[in-house]
Amino acid sequence: MLSRTADDLYWMSRYLERAENLARMLDVSYSLSLMPQSGRGDGLDELAMPLLITGTQDEYLRRHGQLHADRMLHFFALDAENPASVFNCLGAARVSAHAVRGRITADMWENINASWLEIRTISEQGLGRYGTTRFCEWVKERSHLFRGATVGTIMRSDASRFIRLGTFIERADNTLRLLDARYELLGEDSEDPDDRSARAYYQWSALLRALSSFEAFAELYRGSPRARKVAEMLLLREEVPRSLRACLEELHSILASLPGDNGRPAQRLAAEMEARVRYTVINEVFEQGMHDWITEQIDTLGRLGNAIHSSYLEIA
Template identity: 65%
Template structure:
């Protein structure tokens, strides 16, 4: 497969997964901002997606001050913000058009109709359409595309690069969401009781955002806390959005790709996978959860760079 084609497929899936992850971030922050808050915490909660994605400075440059409605518009529907959900879906559709001959008709129709609906929602406005309804719509459209991909596309290199992009993006998002919730609790985590309403709603919202609520209740009896949630989202290999599960998928895909150009990416992926297999939640917490997560976010970025150099650079 040509590097340009592989790159379009890889980035199409990354942008679509990114749009879904942006919707998950927005949904959790919007829901928590509606809870009774002291001072400006509700507005700070709405600013969290901007902090996670590194776009707060860009937003302030455009708008000058934090404002709930403008932040929602900027993060969700602003066509001039390259990291907005609108821009992610536009980029995914552009990449899909470039590889129209390598994906199935069902995949293309799903992607094209998603983009057309996105334009209609943008014209209607987020407040009128409904924020929670919009977030659910984005998640559903992403899931429909993955279903069409799984159900109709041959298991050749195109399928592998699509899945590779999805899991690289997903791993990064899980780490960032977990880190943001832990940082939002800050020093309060040490003093909160297991039954604290503040901690409970923070952790429960995170689990819901990552579609992990049912898994948590099946595996744990206690109220969500930093130890249990970290173990679930980092080390469990049977949770689809956990870091361990994503790395397992990435490594299986890298090994299956033909040729010898990907040795550096395969080696780095295997090293990160081994690091997860031979660590425990106690090791992570003793190092410091924020420190550990920040380091692994960098490592996932390094793995993405290695994949790009190995497979996606156009000679």
Template identity: 75%
Template sequence: MLSRTASDLYWMSRYLERAENLARMLDVSYSLSLMPQDGRGDGLNEIAMPLLITGTLDDYLERHGDLHAERLLHFFALDAENPASIFSCLGAARASAHAVRGRITADMWENINATYLEIRGIAEQGLSRYGMSRFCEWVKERSHLFRGATYGTIMRNDAFRFIRLGTFIERADNTLRMLDARYEMLELRGPSANAAADSSAAGYYQWSALLRALSSFEAYTEVYRDAPGARQVAELLLLRADIPRSLRACLEELDIILASLPGANGRPAQRLAAELDARLRYTGIDEILDEGLHEWLNEFIPLLAQLGSVIHTSYLEAA
């Protein structure tokens, strides 16, 4: 497969996964902003959380000045001038899909094309009329439909592997950033953090909202009996291989996919993925908390970025 084709397939899936992750992020922030606050912040600060997670705070302030709830939501949802918005991500995904139209199935193309056309209609209608929660659910639903069309119709060849590669590296990064943001919001920094430190009502709703945003709340209630806390949530989202959006699950998939790609030029990416997977496989939650959850996450996020860079060098750059 040509590196340009692999790159388009990889980024098509990354942008689609990013759009879904942004919708999940916005949904949890918007829902929490509507709840009574406890004095550690207000609803506007909660809505601004995606700016900190995605590193777009400076871009927003440069364009819009002060934080404003309605402008913040539009900035992340439908702003065509913001390259990090859901609208821009879906547009970029469609452009990549169009470039590899012959390597994806008709069902996949029709889904992604219809999604882009529909979001253009939503943008014309306006977010205030469409509804924020309804919009986030729509984005997630369209992502699920595309994933279903992909799994149900495409051959299990290199095209399928590069699509999955983009999905899982984007998903792993999002899980790390969302977990770190929630942890900081609750001011649970340092090695002394434990379940007792976030036993308040605010802690319960923050952790529950994070679990729901990552479609892991039902799994949490099946695994743990206690109310959600830093220790249990971190263990679930970082170390359990049976949670679809956990870091461990994503790295296992990345390791398997990279190992299945032919050619010797991918060995650096394969080696790094295997090392990161082995590190998680033999790490316990106590080791992470002893180091400090915030510190551990901020050490692992650059490692994941490094893996993405090595994948790009190994497979996606023209020789």
């Protein structure tokens, strides 16, 4: 497969996954901002979380001066000037899909094109009239439809492998960043039951719902969501589709299936990451410090992305 084609397929998938992840992030921050706050009571600290997770706080403040709920939601949802908005992610995905129109199926193209046309209509209407929660659910639904069309219609060829590569490297990064942000906000749970606040329960529950893992937690663990159990599930449990371990297993398997010797650096790094997480227990994560451990994984994922690019996607 030509590097240019592989690159467009890979980034088409990454942008679609990123749009879904942004919608999940916005949904949980918006929902928690409506809860009674222990500080100023206005929920702005909670709404600032997506800015911190995505590293776009300086750009937002440069343009808007101060944090404002409606402007922040528009900034991430429909702002055409913000490269990290859902609007621009879907637009970039459509551009990549159009470039590889002959390598994807009609169902896949129609889904991406329809999503782009519809979000332009939503943008004209405005998020205030359309509704934040409704918008986030719409983005997730469109992502699910695309994923279903992909699994159900595309040949099991290199094209499908590069699409899946983009999905899982983006998903792994998002899970790590969301978990890290919540842990930095809440810290490790106190052993004293009297110190366990309702706020912590709702924060961890909201994170699990944002990652479609609330039901999985209820099946795998007893009791309320707490830092150590949530971290173990989202980092180390292979049964959970959005966990770090599940994503790394997919990345390792996909890269190992790609032909040729050019990809050995990426294959080796993916295998090393998968093996490390496979044989890690949650106590080791907390002994190192969860923030430091997650930061290390995010950095290594970045190196894996660079290795994939240099191995398969660079255009001579």
